[in-house]
Amino acid sequence: MPGRFARSTRSIGALVAALLLPVCSGxxxxxxxxxxxxxxxxxxxxxxxxxxxxxxGQKMAEAWGQQVVVDNRPGAGGISASTTVATATPDGxxxxxxxxxxxxxxxxxxxxxxxxLRDFAGISRVANVPSILVVAPALGVKSVKELIALAKARxxxxxxxxxxxxxxxHLAGELFKTLAGIQAVHVPYKGIPEAVxxxxxxxxxxNFSPVVNTLALSRDGKLLALAAxxxxxxAAQPDVPTVAxxxxxxxxxxxxxxxxxxAKTPKALLARLSGEIARILQLPDVKERxxxxxxxxxxxxxxxxxxxxxxxxxxxxxxxxDAGIKPE
Numbered sequence: 001m002p003g004r005f006a007r008s009t010r011s012i013g014a015l016v017a018a019l020l021l022p023v024c025s026g027x028x029x030x031x032x033x034x035x036x037x038x039x040x041x042x043x044x045x046x047x048x049x050x051x052x053x054x055x056x057g058q059k060m061a062e063a064w065g066q067q068v069v070v071d072n073r074p075g076a077g078g079i080s081a082s083t084t085v086a087t088a089t090p091d092g093x094x095x096x097x098x099x100x101x102x103x104x105x106x107x108x109x110x111x112x113x114x115x116x117l118r119d120f121a122g123i124s125r126v127a128n129v130p131s132i133l134v135v136a137p138a139l140g141v142k143s144v145k146e147l148i149a150l151a152k153a154r155x156x157x158x159x160x161x162x163x164x165x166x167x168x169x170h171l172a173g174e175l176f177k178t179l180a181g182i183q184a185v186h187v188p189y190k191g192i193p194e195a196v197x198x199x200x201x202x203x204x205x206x207n208f209s210p211v212v213n214t215l216a217l218s219r220d221g222k223l224l225a226l227a228a229x230x231x232x233x234x235a236a237q238p239d240v241p242t243v244a245x246x247x248x249x250x251x252x253x254x255x256x257x258x259x260x261x262x263a264k265t266p267k268a269l270l271a272r273l274s275g276e277i278a279r280i281l282q283l284p285d286v287k288e289r290x291x292x293x294x295x296x297x298x299x300x301x302x303x304x305x306x307x308x309x310x311x312x313x314x315x316x317x318x319x320x321x322d323a324g325i326k327p328e
Contacts, residue, residue: 029268032092036067039095039259040085042078042102043163044191048210048295052126052257053097055289059280074191077105077164079112086114090265092273095123100168100255103309107316108166110327116313121265122305124277125258127295130236131172131208131229133243136199137221139206144180144226144246147206151182158184159204161195165328169195171316172208172229172253174323179248199223210255211236211294229253236294256298256312258305270302 039057043049050072057068073081078101088094106116114120133144141147151158162170165188177184187204189195192213199207200222211234217223218237227246228234231254243251259277261270280286281297290297300308320327 029266029272032269032272033064033066035093036069037093037095038069038071039097040071040073040081041097042073042076042081043099044074044193045072046213047163047192048129048212048293049097049099049257051212051293052290052295055286056097056126056259056277056280059283059286060276063276063280075164077101077108077166077170077188079105079109082120083113085260085262086119088262090121090262092261092265092269094262095273096120096260097126097257098260099257100312101164101166101170102260103312104168104171104316105166106313107171107320108325108327117310119263120260120309121263121270122300122302122309123259123261123270124274124302125256125298125300125305125308126277126281127290128230128254128256128298129210129212129293129295130234131169131253131255132211132214132218132225132234132237132240133176133206133208133227133229134196134199134214134218134223134225135206136202137224138202139224141226142224144241144243144248147226148180148182148247150205151180151184156183156185158182158206159187160184161187161189161198161204161207163190163192163195164188168253168255169208171319171323172255173206174325175253175319176208176243176248176251178319178323179251196223208253215294229255234294235291235296256308257295258300258308260305267302274299274302274305 039053041049041053053070061068085096160173196209198204218225225240227241227243231252278299281299
């Protein structure tokens, strides 16, 4: 009898705890944040991920009265930063700003320190940012067709850069190679600024990088923009054709950026963060800044961002397979 009573008591306690959990989570979300928030980035300062994180973080800090510390952890295609967040306490104080490379890495590496789909909780997509295929003017090509012709005349002798193996920019280049029928060697760098600089210096011959990082350089004549990776032309450079328009039918690569939290972060906190990001992206000065950089605001619900990441992982795995790349 005492044993049965104890079991009943435990059952009632568990039921009460389950019923109170949403209430406690809701109260936690209402008081959040009560201390500084850390937002990790797997890329160097000046990268598109960094610019977007600092833009959103500044507005969050202004609205909530708590500092948002942007923590750059460049290298390894963002794996180091992702690992830190995957194992962080799921309390909303450690966040991760990612690019599409977060999903691309899952396709490129069979053994990661985390599970891309299980160890993170989506908060919101932040923006879509077209990538631009660029070359140095000194290369002597003025169109995608001329670049392809040069690559076919010098098979395996052209190089293209990216901010790391498994980054979205890497797979953008691999998809280009496959559909254009060319051979080119991938050269990884520490971050996007470094990968772009390699094109300017002539260390590599071409590169796919976010328009944020190439627009000013194109205007200054240091880079030549050949095409946009996306399904439609970039609003920042409407005179630049898409890769498909420029001679590679079927090429579409739509880069995106968003914010994640550790798995098991309370849904009420995720919803609060998602709502705040949606509000920030509607602010006139934020919209003006993003659009000037070629970024297009694209907020989602937490559930919507989770679904998007799952779909992107599947898409990148197909690109890797079609390109004949053996995941590492």
